[in-house]
Amino acid sequence: MKPPLDMTAGAWAFMVVAWGILIVLTSYCFVIILRGKKKEGAPPSVPTP
Amino acid sequence: MESSGERERWGTRLGLILAAAGNAVGIGNFLRFPSKAAVSGGGAFIVPYVCALLFLGIPMMWIAWGVGRHGGKFGHASTPGMFDRLWKHPLAKYLGVLGLAIPLSFALYYTYIESWMLGYAWNSLTGHYTNVTDYNLYVNEYQGIVQTGNWFNGYNAAVVFAAIAFALNIWVMWRGVAKGIELLAKIAMPLLFLFAIVLMIKTLTLPPKEGTVSQGLAYIWVPDWSQILNVGIWVTAAGQIFYSLSIGMGSLECFGGYLKENDDVVLTGLTTTATNELVEVIMGGSIAIPVTAVFMGSEAVRTIAEGGTFNLGLVAMPQVLVEMGGVKLFGTMWFLLLFFAAFTSSVAVAQPVMAFLQEETKYTRGKSVLLLAVIWGIGTIPCIYWAKYGFWEEIDFWAGTMGLIVFSFIEVILFLWIFGGQKAWDEMHRGADIRIPKPFYFVMRYVTPLYLLALLVLWPAQSLGAVLSPAPNVTEGVRNRAQLKGLIKVKGDTVSPELKKWVAANKSDARVVAQLSVDTLGNVTDVRIQEGSGESAKVVEAELRKRTYEPYREDPKSAQAQAINLEVAIEGLYTSPYIWASRGLMVIIFAIFAFLTYQVWKRRGQGSPA
Numbered sequence: 001m002k003p004p005l006d007m008t009a010g011a012w013a014f015m016v017v018a019w020g021i022l023i024v025l026t027s028y029c030f031v032i033i034l035r036g037k038k039k040e041g042a043p044p045s046v047p048t049p
Numbered sequence: 050m051e052s053s054g055e056r057e058r059w060g061t062r063l064g065l066i067l068a069a070a071g072n073a074v075g076i077g078n079f080l081r082f083p084s085k086a087a088v089s090g091g092g093a094f095i096v097p098y099v100c101a102l103l104f105l106g107i108p109m110m111w112i113a114w115g116v117g118r119h120g121g122k123f124g125h126a127s128t129p130g131m132f133d134r135l136w137k138h139p140l141a142k143y144l145g146v147l148g149l150a151i152p153l154s155f156a157l158y159y160t161y162i163e164s165w166m167l168g169y170a171w172n173s174l175t176g177h178y179t180n181v182t183d184y185n186l187y188v189n190e191y192q193g194i195v196q197t198g199n200w201f202n203g204y205n206a207a208v209v210f211a212a213i214a215f216a217l218n219i220w221v222m223w224r225g226v227a228k229g230i231e232l233l234a235k236i237a238m239p240l241l242f243l244f245a246i247v248l249m250i251k252t253l254t255l256p257p258k259e260g261t262v263s264q265g266l267a268y269i270w271v272p273d274w275s276q277i278l279n280v281g282i283w284v285t286a287a288g289q290i291f292y293s294l295s296i297g298m299g300s301l302e303c304f305g306g307y308l309k310e311n312d313d314v315v316l317t318g319l320t321t322t323a324t325n326e327l328v329e330v331i332m333g334g335s336i337a338i339p340v341t342a343v344f345m346g347s348e349a350v351r352t353i354a355e356g357g358t359f360n361l362g363l364v365a366m367p368q369v370l371v372e373m374g375g376v377k378l379f380g381t382m383w384f385l386l387l388f389f390a391a392f393t394s395s396v397a398v399a400q401p402v403m404a405f406l407q408e409e410t411k412y413t414r415g416k417s418v419l420l421l422a423v424i425w426g427i428g429t430i431p432c433i434y435w436a437k438y439g440f441w442e443e444i445d446f447w448a449g450t451m452g453l454i455v456f457s458f459i460e461v462i463l464f465l466w467i468f469g470g471q472k473a474w475d476e477m478h479r480g481a482d483i484r485i486p487k488p489f490y491f492v493m494r495y496v497t498p499l500y501l502l503a504l505l506v507l508w509p510a511q512s513l514g515a516v517l518s519p520a521p522n523v524t525e526g527v528r529n530r531a532q533l534k535g536l537i538k539v540k541g542d543t544v545s546p547e548l549k550k551w552v553a554a555n556k557s558d559a560r561v562v563a564q565l566s567v568d569t570l571g572n573v574t575d576v577r578i579q580e581g582s583g584e585s586a587k588v589v590e591a592e593l594r595k596r597t598y599e600p601y602r603e604d605p606k607s608a609q610a611q612a613i614n615l616e617v618a619i620e621g622l623y624t625s626p627y628i629w630a631s632r633g634l635m636v637i638i639f640a641i642f643a644f645l646t647y648q649v650w651k652r653r654g655q656g657s658p659a
Contacts, residue, residue, distance in 0.1 A: 005091075005264060005267040005268065005271055005347060006261070006263055006264050006267050006271075006347075007263040007264075007266050007267045007270060007271060008267075008271060011092060011266075011267060011270040011271045011272075012270075014092055014095075014270055014272075015266065015269075015270045018095070018330060019330070019331050022323065022326055022327045022330055022331060023327065023331075025319075025323045026320070026323040026324055026326075026327045029316060029319055029320035029323050029324075030066075030320065032316060032482055032483070033062060033063065033066060033316065033320060033482075034063070036062075
């Protein structure tokens, strides 16, 4: 019988890299948004008549 | 027919991001992604998945936000008006009607699916499925697909939870963009994250049982490179990106339509994508498949994943949650997580219609909600009652799958080619917090449309034949199932092929209930027809007599088998009229909005302020 599929060292590395990229990218996006870096135009959220 | 005269806007930027992420994050992130990855080469699936993300997902996300904000400049938050601004041609606005018909058609059945999650959350909280031995029959009974009365009575449960989900959706639509959709996202998204993190930690720290966590993760991360040249997995990966990011629905455009002229769309689009991918790949990949591997064994994972998204979510997961213990806590969390994911998506896909009715036809919010509720409600009823005839799956194929690609292809051509490549690029960058890397100009203009064109050819080639000629369906369930404690599995032939032939030839349904005597070896020794007569009953009886079951054991680990009596309810379903009704419904929805669009533009042409 074929042994069950299991994580290899390469697969763990693959997973860690993918998770890392996603965490860094998402954090980067939210940090820029929360710091409100660009504020040339009016703030996005004021209701207009 | 008076509007409030004030355009709706987002309350805060974070609220907008959460609402956009809520739109994208849906059931597909937690169920569809892991099951597709598990059966499509694991780590090898990630390669076409990343390609589809880079060449389709991210570009289409920016395009959708760009088109939306551009339309919003002219007071449009729905695609008929937006497309009309991109291309001064009478046809443009009717192409934009797809951005209303597709999301509304999608909402009809998606709200129903969403209600299953709510129903299962309630059933988890009450421990309703704790002693169930056939979870497949349980879900079929819940949905009224098989009416055997072991745990549910007809359609009652399905209808009650569908009504609650529908009412919640309508309530949010009535409250509007900032006080409805945005507020919901601000509550539901943090809860979704919290539940997902708790379930992830619980899963990843489980001790080995039938299998291990790492064996489950292997289905997602260990690459099977023999699959990489399989066109099917490239199509599947692209489909997953579309479905997951809610591209081609008209909802992202609608969200963009509520932005101001100089509000950023580049970072907003990227954040929406990144958040969706974080939830999908990290959280979605680390709950359902690993926990299933732990409690059902590594070998079972493939079979379960091959059974599809809902097999994993509604058949395997309840069983796993019971095995794991703490159904009332973890089961409720799991299904509430899925419900929140679906809820934030369903309100988002309904908003383009609200925007059209409020801003183009100038209906009041109350009248818009009423009209939306009428179409939505009427359309959802057959999705519930005709589910066993494949009614909503037909909508899923045309509106929820093909429609997204067609709409995206039209949109990219309108924006990048007809409106103009450089103009579109400048439009996306107006007020942008970050710059889009230059190579994406080439990607958006050439690669994305070609990718979409390839999908338009390859996707239908996979399944169009079966879709165009609907086959009869057969459902089956054991009526006295709740009294039997072990599993009962049919070995060998089922009645399906012969009954299907009979149904196709006679173009009518057949319902037969038979009592079977099954001996200790699993052979059927006697068949008595209890309900049903005529030729269909004879077909069923003849086939049942040939059938063999796995010998029944009350305790699956015991070697001792016993003779049993089974009451089996079998239905042969002639699906064709229902499939055509489903197609007709989609055409009617398109026609309603095409007519309203015609009326609006006719009035505008006559100089009326409509």
